[in-house]
Amino acid sequence: MDGLLIVLQLLVVLAAIVLGVRMGGMGLGIWGAVGVAVLVFVFRLAPGDTPVNAILIILAVITAAAVMQAAGGIDYLVTVAARIIRANPRQVTLIAPLVSFAFVVGAGTSNVFFPLIPVIYEVSHSAGVRPERPLGVSVIATGLGITASPVSAAMAAMIALTASRGLGLNQILAITIPSSLAAIVVAALVSMRLGKDLADDPLYQARLKQGLVKKARPLSDSAAEAALPAGARRSAFIFLAGVVVVVLIGAVPWFNAILPEGTDMTIAIQLIMFLVALAILISCNVKVATVFEQPVFSSGVTALIALLGIAWLANTFIAAHLERVVGLLGGAVSAAPLAFALAVFIVAALTTSQSATTNTIVPMGLALSALGAGSIVAMWQAVTGVFFLPANGPQLAAVALDLTGSTRIGGYVLNHSFMVPLLVSTPVAVGVGMLLAQVFGFNG
Numbered sequence: 001m002d003g004l005l006i007v008l009q010l011l012v013v014l015a016a017i018v019l020g021v022r023m024g025g026m027g028l029g030i031w032g033a034v035g036v037a038v039l040v041f042v043f044r045l046a047p048g049d050t051p052v053n054a055i056l057i058i059l060a061v062i063t064a065a066a067v068m069q070a071a072g073g074i075d076y077l078v079t080v081a082a083r084i085i086r087a088n089p090r091q092v093t094l095i096a097p098l099v100s101f102a103f104v105v106g107a108g109t110s111n112v113f114f115p116l117i118p119v120i121y122e123v124s125h126s127a128g129v130r131p132e133r134p135l136g137v138s139v140i141a142t143g144l145g146i147t148a149s150p151v152s153a154a155m156a157a158m159i160a161l162t163a164s165r166g167l168g169l170n171q172i173l174a175i176t177i178p179s180s181l182a183a184i185v186v187a188a189l190v191s192m193r194l195g196k197d198l199a200d201d202p203l204y205q206a207r208l209k210q211g212l213v214k215k216a217r218p219l220s221d222s223a224a225e226a227a228l229p230a231g232a233r234r235s236a237f238i239f240l241a242g243v244v245v246v247v248l249i250g251a252v253p254w255f256n257a258i259l260p261e262g263t264d265m266t267i268a269i270q271l272i273m274f275l276v277a278l279a280i281l282i283s284c285n286v287k288v289a290t291v292f293e294q295p296v297f298s299s300g301v302t303a304l305i306a307l308l309g310i311a312w313l314a315n316t317f318i319a320a321h322l323e324r325v326v327g328l329l330g331g332a333v334s335a336a337p338l339a340f341a342l343a344v345f346i347v348a349a350l351t352t353s354q355s356a357t358t359n360t361i362v363p364m365g366l367a368l369s370a371l372g373a374g375s376i377v378a379m380w381q382a383v384t385g386v387f388f389l390p391a392n393g394p395q396l397a398a399v400a401l402d403l404t405g406s407t408r409i410g411g412y413v414l415n416h417s418f419m420v421p422l423l424v425s426t427p428v429a430v431g432v433g434m435l436l437a438q439v440f441g442f443n444g
Contacts, residue, residue, distance in 0.1 A: 005043065006321055006324070008043070009039060009043055009045070009317060009320070009321075010317070012035055012038050012039060012043075013035055013039075013313055013314070013317050014350075015035070016031045016032055016034060016035030016038075016313055017031070017032070017035075017310065017313075017350055017351055018350075019031045020032060020306075020309070020310070026301075026302045026305040026306060028305075028306040028309065028310060028351065028352075028353065028356070029302075029304075029305035029306040029307065029308055029309030029310065030305065030309060031309065032306070032308070032309025032310040032311075032312060032313040032356075033308070033309040033312065033313070035309075035313040036048075036309070036312050036313050036316050039313075039316050039317065039320075040316070045316055045317070045320045046316075046319070046320065047312070047316055048312060048313075048314070048315025048316035048317070048318065048319045048320075049312075049315050049319070050308060050311065050312050050315075051157060051160065051307060051308070051311045051312075051315075051359045053156070053160040053266045055304055055307065055308060056266070056270055057153075057156030057159070057160075057266055057269050057270055057273075058153045058156050058300060058303060058304055058307070058355070059270075059300075059304065060269065060270040060271075060273035060274050060277075061108055061151045061152075061153070061156070061269070061273050061300075062109075062296060062297055062299075062300025062301070062303075062304075063273065063274065063277050063291070063297075064239060064242065064273040064274070064276040064277040064280070065107060065108060065109060065151075065239065065296045065297075065300070066291045066292075066294040066296045066297035066300070067235070067276075067277045067280045067281055067286055067291050068235045068236060068238075068239040068280055069294040069295070069296045069297075070286045070287070070290045070291050070293075070294050071229060071231045071232060071234075071235035071280055071284040071286045072228045072229035072231065072232030072235065073231075073232055073233075073235035073236035073238075073239055073280070074107065074236075074296070075228055075232060076228055076232040076233050076235075076236045077103055077106070077107065077236050078103075078116060078119075079228070081099045081100075081103050081116055081119070082116070082119045084099050085099055085116070085119055085120060085123050086119070086123055089123050089124075089126065089127035089129075090127055090129070092120065092123050092124045092127060092129055092134045093124075093129060093133040093134045093137065093188050093191055093192050094185070094188040094189075094192075096116075096120045096123070096124075096134040096135075096137070096138050097134065097137040097138045097140075097141035097184045097187070097188055098141070098181070098184060098185075098188075099116070100113050100116055100120075100138040100141045100142055100145070101141040101142070101144060101145045101148070101180065101181070101184055102145075103116070103145075104141075104142045104145025104146060104149060104152075105145045105148050105149045105150075105177070106149070106240055106243060107149075107151075107239075108149045108150070108151035108152040108153075108155075108243075109152065109296055109299070109300070110142040110143075110145070110146065110393075110394060113138070113139075113142045113394055114393070114394070114397055116138070117135065117138075117394075117397050117398055117401050118401055120134050120135055120138055121135065121401055121402055121403070125198075125213075125403075125404060128197070128198055128199065129198075130194070130195050130196070130197060130198055130201070130404075130406050131402045131404055131406050131407055132194065132195055132402065132406035132407040132408075132417045133191045133192060133194055133195070134188075134191075135398040135402060135407050135417070136191055136194070136398075136407065136417045136418050136420070136421045137184065137187050137188050137191050137421045137425075138398075139387060139392075139394045139395055139398055139418050139421075140184075140187060140384060140387060140418060140421045140422050140425050141180075141184050141187075141425075142394055143354070143383065143384040143386060143387060144176075144180035144183060144184065144381065144384060144425065144429060145180070146354050146383070147176045147180065147354070147380060147381050147383060148173065148176040148177045148180045150169055150173065150243055150246050150247055150269075151243055151246065151269065151273065152354075152355075153300075153303050153304075153307065153354070153355040154354035154355045154357075154358050154383065155169070155172070156266075156269070156355070157307070157311075157355050157358040157359050157362075158172060158358055158362065158377070158380065159172070159266060159269075160266055161358070161359070161362050161363060161366060162362075162366070162373055162376075162377065163266075164366065165366055165373035165376075166373065167373045167374070167377065167442060169246070169247070170247065171374070171377075171440070171442055172377050173247070174436065174440060174442075175374060175377050175378055175433045175436050175437055175440070175442065176377065176380075176381060176429075176433065178432065178436060179378065179381065179428075179429045179430075179431075179432035179433035179436060180381070180429055182428055182429070182432045183381075183424075183425035183426070183428040183429035183432065184425060186424060186425065186428045187420075187421040187424045187425040187428070190420065190421070190424050191420065191421055191424075194420060195406060198404060198406070201404075201406065203404075203405045203406070204404045204405060204406060207403070207404065207405050212403065213403045213404055229284075230284075231280075231283065231284025231285060231286070232284075234280075234283060234284055235280045235283075235284045235286075238276055238279050238280050238283065239276055239280065241276075242272050242273060242275070242276035245272055246268065246269055246272055249268050249272075303353070303355060306353050306355075306356055307353070307355045307356050307359065310351055310353065310356035310359070310360060311356060311359035311360060314356075314359065314360035314361075315359070315363075318363070318364065333365075333368055333370050333371060337370065337371065337375065338379070338430070340365050340368075340371060340375075340376070340379050341379035341382040341430050342382070343361055343364075344357065344361050344362075344365075344379055344380060344382040344383060344385065345382040345383075345384075345385035345388070345426065346385065347360055347361045347385070348382065348383040348384070348385030348386045348388075349385040349386065349388035349389060351386075352386045352389070352392060353386065354383040354386060357383050357385075357386070358380065358383065362376065362380060365379070372437065372442065372443025373442060373443065374434075374436075374437025374438070374440065374441075374442025374443045375434050375437050375443055377433065377437065377442070378429075378430055378432075378433025378434040378436070378437050379430050379433070379434070381426070381429040381430055381433055382426055382429075382430055384422060384425065384426050384429070385422075385426070387418050387422050388414075388419075388422065389414075390409045390410075390416040390418065395416070395418055398417075398418075399417070
């Protein structure tokens, strides 16, 4: 009888996730909360913990990022990225993903990538490079950027979870940044050989004859910067300075000493980001009312609701059956440690949310004695599984904006333009990350 009840409860969890994914946006969080209600009121389970620390960090970060966006800071960062990409058009397949990664790391959100998509398309198309190649790798690079950013929502969740195992922000970054860079370079080198060149692509040539493809007319960097608000550059520097301070507090003892005893990094990040928000508001003359209108703010709130609902749902189910769940996963991990990375990848593909996946699966990994904390961080990078199905914003935008038709979903859904970069970069990131965890001694 107990087994049947567990199966029914698991079906509730899966149904809530599937329905939430189909609804999209905050629907994922709402359906997650509905699933909690069913587990509590129908199956009489005690409600699980909510990820309070992660939510507070995300709230602080999106507030600062939205203030920066209202001041024009994100637009300024995009002009800088565009200048770098346009300076090396023939190497766009390698440079565009690295630039996309760097800007997501700094901004803590993949929203900064959307304005780069037409730039990447324009540069690659003008240089005769198949746009599918740089766009495919760049999309995956944004996912790796989330796990390497000190101020992303997923990192906020990870910091709160790994603190109990003695790993802080800088130990996590020491694993995720080098391994992500290695993964992006390898994926880019592989992608350079994908598909036919535009000159030999019959689909592109047909679209060209039909007049469906036109040469992009790039906006000059000076014109783009001239159109920015006066405080755009200043706001970007203030925000990035805040990110640097967050890293220094975790890495440098002198900086860390400013925190009172018993105050952890989760509190430090919240306080610094709110200070950053105020500094931008005052120095850049940003109207507070405009902050709520920014895409970063609305997408951040959506992420908060999704994280709350799904993490709450997972925690409720897992807490009720912790011994069995950990026992099953522990058995698989004991036989094949990389099974945990596969579990992360699958959950990410189902939830399409890095932060929700982090709060769902990482606590189970941390409960396993067979896995070191450093290895868990390395395998956490498999949250790139969010791109397994072509249902993510960056993927759909890349497909829509590539007028050559080279970037596509594919007739069989899974044969989309992002699959090869995904399947190449994920194992490289995990493998290099696990090696670094051993070298740095983070598995003790």
